[in-house]
Amino acid sequence: MSFNLSAIQMLSVSVASENITRLELLLAALSPVPGQLVLLPENALCIADKKHYLGLSENLGQGYYQSMLSALAKRYQCYLVCGSFPIKSPxxxxxxxTCLVFSPSGELLSHYHKMHLFDARVADQKGLYKESDTFIPGQEVKLFNWQCGAHSVKVGLTICYDLRFPGLFQTLRQQGADIILVPAAFTQTTGEAHWLPLLQARAIENQCYIIAANQSGREKYGHSMIISPWGEVLEQLKDGEGSIHHLFEKSQIEKIRQAMPILEHNRFTTLKV
Structure with a gap:
């Protein structure tokens, strides 16, 4: 069986309504087939500061912008995954x-609160990034079922900085993931150094397809890509806004996993210390 995987690369701004307008144009240009999996980058509807995020935030499953995303998923009959959106916390x-997954019927099918917050110094104009000033970390590993005709494929959810923590990806694989999504706003500096090798490593280690949708422009690295379970870059968009897509082929995963059964060989899942 084979079905379409896709990623949309954006140059998001601080005004959510402008990003929604751009997203509608990008979805129209992509013209997804029914049931297609479409990943948006981190901060797809707003890339700004704490004040903007707090003002935009909505209760999970409620609010204007979540209803807009739901309507777009329904209009295009696709699985629309908003890489991250600000959701109210206690x-x-x-x-x-929070990563939000909408089904072709517009249902909020799943969500994932980012677990690893980016508190780091980067050699760029901003210098210090401290997400923990604005966000609190999630506590749950999340997957959802992507219905491909009569088949169901497990898809794992991550966000940006999570990419540097292989344990999360290994857990997703152990829970049955065949595809892992990486929406991101990787900086130009860290992207040039680590984006490709990290994505390839996570694909190879877990023998999964990796779909990575990144922000572009304004010191963001772009280079959204789809990577095979063997670590090959199947599709890539280096700069600007646009989309990429590729066929998901379950048979390729099965072939690689049968030839090299990494999950069975991994002693650290059962080893007593």
Whole structure:
């Protein structure tokens, strides 16, 4: 069996309505087939500061912008995955940054609160990034079922900085993931150094397809890509806005996993110390 995987690369700004307008144009240009999996980058509807995120935040499953995303998924009959959106939390003055998965019927099928928050110094104009000032980390590993005709494929959810933590990806694989999504806003500096090798490593280690949708422009690296379970870059968009797509082929995963059964060989899942 084979079905379409796709990623949309954006140059998101701080005004959510402008990003929605751009997203509608990008989806129209992609023209997804029914049931297609479409991944948007991290901060797809707003890339700004704490004040903007707090003002935009909505309760999970409610609110204007979530309803807009739901309507777009329904209009294009696709699985639309918004890389991250600010969702209200129980903590005063802090929120979750949350991946939202909408089904072709517009249902909020699943969500994932980003677990690893990017608190780091980068050699660029911003210098210090401290997501923990705005967000609180999630606690749950999340997958969802992508219905491909009569078949169901497990898809694992991550966000950006999670890419540097292989344990999360290994857990997703152990829970049955055949595809792992990586929406991101990787910086130009860190992207040039680590984006490709990290994505390839996570694909090879877990023998999964990796779909990575990144922000572009404004010191963001772009280079959204789809990587095979063997670590090959199947599709890539280096700069600007646009989309990429490729066929998902379950048979390729099965072939690689049968030839090299990494999951069975991994002693660290059962080894007693």
């Amino acid at each position: 903590v005063t003055d802090k929120i979750f940054t």
